[in-house]
Amino acid sequence: MEILREARDIIICTLDLLKEFDVSVFPCVSSPLESSSKLYADEGPLIQDPTIYRHRVGKLNYLIHTRPDLSFVVLKLIQYIQSPRLSHFSAALRVLRYLRSDPCQGIILNTNPTLDLLAFCDADWASCLETRRFVSDFYITLGGSLIYWNRRNKPLYLCLPLRRNIAHAWRSY
Numbered sequence: 001m002e003i004l005r006e007a008r009d010i011i012i013c014t015l016d017l018l019k020e021f022d023v024s025v026f027p028c029v030s031s032p033l034e035s036s037s038k039l040y041a042d043e044g045p046l047i048q049d050p051t052i053y054r055h056r057v058g059k060l061n062y063l064i065h066t067r068p069d070l071s072f073v074v075l076k077l078i079q080y081i082q083s084p085r086l087s088h089f090s091a092a093l094r095v096l097r098y099l100r101s102d103p104c105q106g107i108i109l110n111t112n113p114t115l116d117l118l119a120f121c122d123a124d125w126a127s128c129l130e131t132r133r134f135v136s137d138f139y140i141t142l143g144g145s146l147i148y149w150n151r152r153n154k155p156l157y158l159c160l161p162l163r164r165n166i167a168h169a170w171r172s173y
Contacts, residue, residue: 004104008110008111009108009109009110009111010108010109010110011104011106011107011108011109012066012106012107012108012109013103013104013105013106014063014066014067014099014103014104014106015103015104017059017063017096017099018096018099018100018103020059021056021059021096023093023096023097023099023100024100026093026096026097026100027097028097028098028100028101029094029097029098029101030098030101031098032069032070032072032073032094032095032098033072033073033076033091033094033095034094037091039076039077039079039080039087039088039091040085040087041079041080041083041085042085043085043087044085044086044087045085045086046083046084046085046086047084047085047086047088047089050083050084052089053081053084053088053089053092054081054084056092056093056096057074057077057078057081057092060074060077060092060095060096061074061075061078063099064149065146065149066106066107066146067099067105067106068137068139068146068149070095070098070099071137071149071151072124072135072137073091073095074095075151076091077091077092077095107145107146108144108145109145110143110144110145114143115142115143116141116142116143116144117140117141117142118140118141119138119139119140119141120137120138120139120140120141121136121137121138122136122137122138123135123136123137124136133153134153135151135152135153136151136152137149137150137151138150138151138152
């Protein structure tokens with residue numbers, strides 16, 4: 001993580017990470033994961049040296065604290081850290097290509113006099129084809145800076161009916 005200082009702002013960005021993994025030769029992409037992409041635990045050949053995958057995913061895991069837009073895909077890649085496959089490595093490379101499209105996007109700590117408090121919640125209904133778990137993300141910003149982030153995984157049967165689930169999601173945070 002690299003920190004850039006400006007007159008009234010501090011910007012946390014990913015330039016040093018992109019230099020470390022040398023992704024300058026790959027084209028940029030507009031999303032961290034293809035919308036039609038499905039990752040499986042046992043599909044495709046195993047990677048010969050899994051420490052390379054673990055190192056990249058570990059760096060990306062650290063980065064999700066400054067880039068909440070990466071949380072879904074990085075936490076999905078972490079699920080395969082024990083025995084990574086070529087498809088998982090390609091997905092991790094795509095995240096780095098996505099970061100290359102805007103390396104200074106991230107947390108901006110500023111002296112903003114307005115302290116607007118915003119909360120965001122997102123849910124993914126059983127998209128993991130192996131566990132069929134419900135995943136919800138929740139984060140809060142104050143004055144444009146991230147102050148709280150949380151992710152929960154629950155079995156799908158706990159999420160029905162929809163009306164009770166939404167009320168429960170808000171109460172559980």
